[in-house]
Amino acid sequence: MINLHVMPEEYEEQDYFLMMEVMNAKSKEDRPLSGNAFLKEMGIDPDKVTEDQQGKEV
Numbered sequence: 001m002i003n004l005h006v007m008p009e010e011y012e013e014q015d016y017f018l019m020m021e022v023m024n025a026k027s028k029e030d031r032p033l034s035g036n037a038f039l040k041e042m043g044i045d046p047d048k049v050t051e052d053q054q055g056k057e058v
Contacts, residue, residue, distance in 0.1 A: 011019065039046045 036046045
């Protein structure tokens with residue numbers, strides 16, 4: 001708690017479940033990507049999907 005600059009009194013006054021969510025949070029780089037972010041990382045623009053890419057017959 002010292003490294004996080006949270007005093008014991010502050011910690012004890014906080015909502016337990018919210019504090020656990022904050023304490024277990026991952027850094028932005030370690031979080032899972034959303035579907036759109038993954039597609040963009042793969043070089044696919046999800047906003048410009050063609051009918052062939054959607055699996056529809058042309």
